[in-house]
Amino acid sequence: xxxxxxxxxxxxxKQIEILAxxxxxxVSLAQGVPSFDTPEVVKKAAIKALNRGVVAxxxxxxxLPELRETIEQKLAEEGxxxxxxxxxxxxxxxxxxxxxVLIAIIEPKKNEVVLFSPSYTSYQEAIKVAGxxxxxxxxxxNDGWRIDFKFLERKINSKTAAILFCNPNNPTGTVFSKExxxxxxxxxxxxxxxxxxxxxxKDFIYADEREYGIASLSARNDNNQESLRGAERRSNLNQSAxxxxxxxxxxxxxxxxxxxxxxxxxxxxxxIGFLHSDEENVKEILKVHDSLVTCAPVISQYAAIAALxxxxxxxxxxxxxxxxxxxxxxxxxxxxxxFFSYQKPNSxxxxxxxxxxKRDSWRFxxxxxxxxxxAVVPGVAFGPSGESHIRMSFGRSEKDINxxxxxxxxxFNIRTSDVQNL
Amino acid sequence: xxxxIFKKIVQFKLKWLAKIYLWxxxxxxxxxxxxxxxxxxxxxxxxxxxxxxxxxxxxxKNFNAEIGLPLSILGLPSGxxxxxxxxxxLWQAHKICLSPRLSASxxxxxxxxxxxxxxxxxxxxxxxxxxxxxxxxxxxxxxxIYAENFENLDEIALEYKKLIKVxxxxxxxxxxFDDERVKNLAESSDKRVISYGFSKEADFQVKNVRKVSxxxxxxxxxxxxxxxxxxxxxxxxxxxxxxxxAIIKDNFKDRQKDFFGKILK
Numbered sequence: 001x002x003x004x005x006x007x008x009x010x011x012x013x014k015q016i017e018i019l020a021x022x023x024x025x026x027v028s029l030a031q032g033v034p035s036f037d038t039p040e041v042v043k044k045a046a047i048k049a050l051n052r053g054v055v056a057x058x059x060x061x062x063x064l065p066e067l068r069e070t071i072e073q074k075l076a077e078e079g080x081x082x083x084x085x086x087x088x089x090x091x092x093x094x095x096x097x098x099x100x101v102l103i104a105i106i107e108p109k110k111n112e113v114v115l116f117s118p119s120y121t122s123y124q125e126a127i128k129v130a131g132x133x134x135x136x137x138x139x140x141x142n143d144g145w146r147i148d149f150k151f152l153e154r155k156i157n158s159k160t161a162a163i164l165f166c167n168p169n170n171p172t173g174t175v176f177s178k179e180x181x182x183x184x185x186x187x188x189x190x191x192x193x194x195x196x197x198x199x200x201x202k203d204f205i206y207a208d209e210r211e212y213g214i215a216s217l218s219a220r221n222d223n224n225q226e227s228l229r230g231a232e233r234r235s236n237l238n239q240s241a242x243x244x245x246x247x248x249x250x251x252x253x254x255x256x257x258x259x260x261x262x263x264x265x266x267x268x269x270x271x272i273g274f275l276h277s278d279e280e281n282v283k284e285i286l287k288v289h290d291s292l293v294t295c296a297p298v299i300s301q302y303a304a305i306a307a308l309x310x311x312x313x314x315x316x317x318x319x320x321x322x323x324x325x326x327x328x329x330x331x332x333x334x335x336x337x338x339f340f341s342y343q344k345p346n347s348x349x350x351x352x353x354x355x356x357x358k359r360d361s362w363r364f365x366x367x368x369x370x371x372x373x374x375a376v377v378p379g380v381a382f383g384p385s386g387e388s389h390i391r392m393s394f395g396r397s398e399k400d401i402n403x404x405x406x407x408x409x410x411x412f413n414i415r416t417s418d419v420q421n422l
Numbered sequence: 423x424x425x426x427i428f429k430k431i432v433q434f435k436l437k438w439l440a441k442i443y444l445w446x447x448x449x450x451x452x453x454x455x456x457x458x459x460x461x462x463x464x465x466x467x468x469x470x471x472x473x474x475x476x477x478x479x480x481x482x483k484n485f486n487a488e489i490g491l492p493l494s495i496l497g498l499p500s501g502x503x504x505x506x507x508x509x510x511x512l513w514q515a516h517k518i519c520l521s522p523r524l525s526a527s528x529x530x531x532x533x534x535x536x537x538x539x540x541x542x543x544x545x546x547x548x549x550x551x552x553x554x555x556x557x558x559x560x561x562x563x564x565x566x567i568y569a570e571n572f573e574n575l576d577e578i579a580l581e582y583k584k585l586i587k588v589x590x591x592x593x594x595x596x597x598x599f600d601d602e603r604v605k606n607l608a609e610s611s612d613k614r615v616i617s618y619g620f621s622k623e624a625d626f627q628v629k630n631v632r633k634v635s636x637x638x639x640x641x642x643x644x645x646x647x648x649x650x651x652x653x654x655x656x657x658x659x660x661x662x663x664x665x666x667x668a669i670i671k672d673n674f675k676d677r678q679k680d681f682f683g684k685i686l687k
Binding site for chain 1: 458459461483484500502503542565567570571635636637654655656657658659660
């Protein structure tokens, strides 16, 4: 009984949140929930749809055609061309999209899915739910959490079904360079596996890093044939600030891109997102999506139309706020340089400081929760190389961030001796 | 309650200001209606007219119903959920319409307005047509989208029929012959009709569609010629958009750009 689910863990983020909920006056920097409310224009669109009486029935399994048309328009603005009728599925958030894809592509003989370590904690569980096996490839912390390609190539074999990554990465806030993404594409084409790219934080890239993907191009060595192909690709690219492999038509059969409105439009509770890929892939994923949820929540689909049509200004407002909060959290971490070292995140709303001295991140997170009433996520939850780190979210309000750090500072001042023993 | 009253006032004011604007600037109006595929057709029409040297303005975002359509005509954004935002928009609309410099010959005014129109209830079309009188109409499809307030799809077709009926004597209806209900509208029309689609009966017909790795290849055949095209987009709606582009190119005369400048040379 329960032989599959026994191997699956409840996400450590949720475990921490459950423990935190039992403690009065706890300040949580654990869950990646924006502190903002959903934009007014989105809420109004949902109310209007509710009053029109159009939300009580299922939509098509693919999603409302008018939403998919809007998604197609939005994607085209970003240099991605997908047919709304056959190549886009509206999903119940990104994790449903990812799980549906994994269930569709994992087979008994091709059951390994490569994950970067650290990367979003729920990926490993989603892979296990789909009957697969997560294979971790460590990112190089000292090189700005870059991909270790030698290590990656060693981990890829005939059993590799896909590589799944979050770009910008959760929890490190790293934007993978275009050069590195193209190397992954070359590998995927050669070794025949899917690329599953989760881009939920692509709207929160901070000013000084917005051209990250393009700036890093010059480093590419164009001597061999594969590189030439990459160079051709680059020349065809729309010069947008954020690069996605889904912009390259020749990769559409192997790239499946996932996006969620949860973070960008402060809609985590609405459970709405979408995926897109070539028709051949999407028709198979659709069968799983249909079995899992029939369709995404219809009221949220109407809300999503308004968000995509009218939410851009709000995103920019959120982005500016998050950038200020990132700088605030970094200033606090600078004050605690004897206890943490960190890399300033380029994007998302997470920072992933290393614990000094090296120690057990679960024990530290639990101790911090118990003694300082501050919830953070233990780094080990994000993969083996996340050990001795914690993830802190600056999606929370400035007030919460300041209060959390007041408590953390107090915790260290009072209990320095205890901390050394952890 | 107060919100509803304010909304009615905004709607009423915008309607009349849009009418004044149209009366003073006299642009040619092309309306794109139907339940799917309007956006890409709007883009195609805009592109084709610009290639013919016309200045063109189209709907912003999905501004295509009772409040959005006048905003599109006036070239204004939405006041969103803000009371003061809407007051500002009304003030700007007044300024535009009452400006002594506003006229058909003003260089900043567009020769063509390309407008999407959406209806989601009976009588919506009457309201929209009380603002806009199209010179040409492009109809895409009639499907279940926005159909909840109608008895059936035939009732929606009757609403679209009104669009063709109000065309001037020299007006043009461009109809999708792959949609039976849209096709049927041609039979009752006394205006000039050009048909498009995969249907063999269509004037502008598409055939031999082939999906390739970076887009679609197909042939368009029309009364005078045929052409082989390749586009970097996927989906049938983009093929329809190309058909419409071909129709506009074939049926609309070029505007002589800088006519007097050329004579003086």
